[in-house]
Amino acid sequence: MRRIIILWVGLAVASVALGAAAAFETRATRLQAIKTIGIVSAVGEEMSLTQAGLTGVGNTGQSASISAWGLDELIIQQATKLLSGRFRVQPVNYRRAAFAAIRDSAVAPVNLLRSDPFKELVRSDVAPQGLDAYVVITRAKSKLGNGRIVEGVGLAQYRTLLADYGLVHALYEVRVIEGKSFDVIEKRTAAPLDNTGIMRLAGPSGPLDETFEGSASNERLRAAIADLIARSLPVTLGDMHLIDRQ
Template identity: 80%
Template sequence: MRRIAFLWIGFTTACVALGAAAAFETRASRIQAIKTVGIVSAIGEEMSLTQAGLTRLGATAQSLPISAWALDDLIVQQATRLLDGRFRVQSLTYRRAAFAAVRDLVVAPVNLLRSDPFKELVRSDVAPRGLDAYIVITRAKSKLGNGRNVEGVGLAEYRTLLADYGLIHALYEVRVIDGKSFDVIEKRAAAPLDNTGTMQLAGPSGPIDDTLGGSASSERLRAAVVDLIMRSLPVTFADMHLIGDQ
């Protein structure tokens, strides 16, 4: 019986591995067949201010408008530059606020089986239709220590009895959505840029520099956020096999 159990476990593991390999090959072949793409970006209209750990009673997350930073326009420009050459990138019109309003997603391993809230938005709110695929870049979430979720672009502070830790973050995820069936071909959250530092988020982030300033009008703060996005976007695209390794 023990031998049969071991054989069954081995057979099941092999089937899972083969299934994963087949799914990867299917996604890779579908991406390979893409010729025309459009880019949607909806992460940069506001910046969150979050405190976690030992915080004062009743402390709540806050947000500040940063639409003047034009982060989404910058992301579309950078994504176009990265993808142009392999794909024909076409400009889109879409309701950015509709994409930004979807806020219930958490940074997690790729899961293409669950229903995806962005599929219908691409189908109904994006023009022109008929492209081979649409690249959709939206906010993602991550846990700050064992405390609150942080989301998208923001500043986060985590307090302990011994020290305070500050992070600036730009958390996002990228979807490749089929332009005919509107299935999600691939989805991936941008990964951390390095593994150093006391506090870590599951996405692009870095320690707060005293020179950054604490308001949304700080040009250094904007520059730090832009740096996180510009450095992580080519890595994320490469991980998704949309471009060559960076």
């Protein structure tokens, strides 16, 4: 009986391993078949301003328009430069507000069984249709400190009884959506660049040593966010096997 159980467990483990290998091979094969792509970005029209910490301030989040910064145009420009070595990147038209309006991340484990909401948007709101794939870059979420949720591009301040900490973040996720079946071939959330600070987020972020007034028009803050995107995007696309790892 013991031998039967061991054999059954071994077969189950082997089956799972074979299934994972087959899924990886299918994903790799579908990525290799892609020749033409379009890039959609809906990350940077709005910036969040979050306060959290032990002092109980900042119970409500704030936001500010940063459309003048042109972050989505910057993301598309950088992604095009990175991806054009392997793919033929074609400009696409899309309703940025429609992609930005989806706030519930389908990358999160709690949403694994749900249909990805961006599939239908690519089918209905992106032109031209018929490219081999579409790379869709949208906001991601992370927890800050005592559980406050921060999202996308923003500035967070975490206050304790003894000190204040500032953190700038650019949280985003990337999907590769097949251009005919509209299946999600690959998806990944951008990983942290440095997770050694006192404040940590599950995505690109960095410390700031000063309090910003008029944050939406602050050039130093814009430059800090642009730097996070510029440094993290090659890593994320490399992890997705879209470019060589950098």
